[in-house]
Amino acid sequence: AQSVTQLDSQVPVFEEAPVELRCNYSSSVSVYLFWYVQYPNQGLQLLLKYLSGSTLVKGINGFEAEFNKSQTSFHLRKPSVHISDTAEYFCAVSRGSGGGADGLTFGKGTHLIIQP
Amino acid sequence: KAGVTQTPRYLIKTRGQQVTLSCSPISGHRSVSWYQQTPGQGLQFLFEYFSETQRNKGNFPGRFSGRQFSNSRSEMNVSTLELGDSALYLCASSLGGRGWSYEQYFGPGTRLTVT
Numbered sequence: 001a002q003s004v005t006q007l008d009s010q011v012p013v014f015e016e017a018p019v020e021l022r023c024n025y026s027s028s029v030s031v032y033l034f035w036y037v038q039y040p041n042q043g044l045q046l047l048l049k050y051l052s053g054s055t056l057v058k059g060i061n062g063f064e065a066e067f068n069k070s071q072t073s074f075h076l077r078k079p080s081v082h083i084s085d086t087a088e089y090f091c092a093v094s095r096g097s098g099g100g101a102d103g104l105t106f107g108k109g110t111h112l113i114i115q116p
Numbered sequence: 117k118a119g120v121t122q123t124p125r126y127l128i129k130t131r132g133q134q135v136t137l138s139c140s141p142i143s144g145h146r147s148v149s150w151y152q153q154t155p156g157q158g159l160q161f162l163f164e165y166f167s168e169t170q171r172n173k174g175n176f177p178g179r180f181s182g183r184q185f186s187n188s189r190s191e192m193n194v195s196t197l198e199l200g201d202s203a204l205y206l207c208a209s210s211l212g213g214r215g216w217s218y219e220q221y222f223g224p225g226t227r228l229t230v231t
Contacts, residue, residue, distance in 0.1 A: 036222075043120070043206055043222030090159065103149055103161030103172055104220070 002027035002093045006107035013081055014115050021076040021110045023091030030096035033074040034104065035065055038088045047089075050074065061085070086114045118142065120209050120223035128229045134195040137226045141188050141209030147171075148190040149220060150182060153204040165190050166212050194228075202230045
């Protein structure tokens with residue numbers, strides 16, 4: 001089975017400043033990695049995903065993430081945040097090619113708070 | 117294209133009762149997954165249905181069950197409700213296929229409160 005650790009439950013950042021949300025995973029097999037965002041009273045929306053290939057993945061809304069296999073990390077970054085980025089962010093992992101019975105395994109989430 | 121819809125959006129039930137939640141996937145999507153979201157446990161995978169068959173299952177008791185119809189709509193049932201079942205239940209649909217590489221599109225969820 002795999003697991004995900006999001007190291008920060010809450011990250012306050014000033015508007016237009018850069019941000020990094022940290023995610024580490026544990027798995028004995030190859031994995032797919034995802035970042036989702038959840039706005040209040042809404043479902044989750046996919047920001048980006050890593051399946052294979054280039055370790056730098058670009059997503060929607062100016063977000064990007066870098067897969068680091070040796071450090072088992074998949075940190076999310078944005079160079080300049082906006083008030084509208086205030087939301088809960090979830091890192092998730094699934095077993096890689098071949099599927100897996102345990103679906104997506106999510107981290108506990110990081111609440112990104114943008115301060116004006 | 118319409119998104120994933122879940123009904124009802126809010127539900128209040130009493131301990132011991134049973135409940136059925138419904139999920140309509142995006143047109144053309146054959147895979148429907150269910151997740152439970154609580155403040156304490158976070159997001160946890162319940163099960164996945166593909167072409168009317170349960171393809172994957174998480175670690176939940178047998179009180180949690182589901183089914184999928186020929187039009188890919190899915191229902192989730194929880195019997196003998198417990199206080200701990202209070203949660204946001206999220207449904208996600210995808211094109212399916214083997215593995216989890218296909219993007220999952222989430223619905224807004226059903227907020228279940230058990231009293």
